[in-house]
Amino acid sequence: MLKTYLFLLIAVAFETFGSACLQASQQFTRLWPSLGVAAGFLGGLYFFTLVLKVLPLGITYALWSGIGMVLIAGAGWALFGQRLDAPALIGIALILAGIVIINLFSKSHFQ
Template sequence: MKAYLFLTFAILSELLGTSMLKASDGFTKLYPSIATVISFGLAFYLLSLSLQHIPLGTAYAIWSGAGTAITAIVGVVIWKETVSVTTVAGILLIIAGVVILNLKVASQSG
């Protein structure tokens, strides 16, 4: 259970890092640039801790899938990026893939 907590915080750190990457304006703004590096460093560290108990494929699929889907939503809500049917379909497919992968893992461990 602790491993999934590490994974959750890894995802949140990656989301912050991605948002700060956008705010850094190509690493031309100091504080968002520093926040980007720290956030991604923390995200990878927390991901590595989660890998002590979660299989690599599962952890990475959750981390990257959730990060991608939520980052797309953050892009629309915070950065006012446009959303299209393909964007929504892509996000839903990512979420479905993560759910299916987790169902497979849960059925193998039970």
Template sequence: MPGMAWLAIAIVAEVIATTALKASDGFRHTAPSVITAIGYGIAFWCMSQAMRTVPVGIVYALWSGVGIVLITAIAWVLYRQVLDTPGLIGIGLILAGVIVIQVFSKTTA
């Protein structure tokens, strides 16, 4: 499987794990806590597979950037955690960085 496919799986697993982490309420609830642990395990394993062919800096930039944007959107919908204008601008800049890497970088193959 190509590195970027592994990275996409890693991002999805990390987003699921982070969403479950919030629901675990400080690891007080068993099911979300287990989902968190398994999700992060899958995320890091898949990210390590992506790093076999994609540079570590690109993998980490995309993993963290896309994860931040997705988690922010999920927190807005599920937990009504709305960002103020500076927060939205910051998220927009992160998204712009991810787009620049994906569209213009030749190192993401």
């Protein structure tokens, strides 16, 4: 199970990289960031499929998208100076709480 969660984190890392490259590509007008988009999303989807061998789709997607949203919000702040207001930070905290609740209390992630 630890390997599955490692693959999930790798998938999220690829997806976060791809999303950051999407912003940096300036609507695919810059070559290297555009190639980073393809590499990031393809790598993310590959590792996502590996996770689906163990975890159900709904749980996998909830974790993948939730963790990804938190990371890309941080990347937007760190790389592109995109500021988050209090409601956005509260929303991110609620997403993190949902991830914790799924992992600590749900039996759905066991097939």
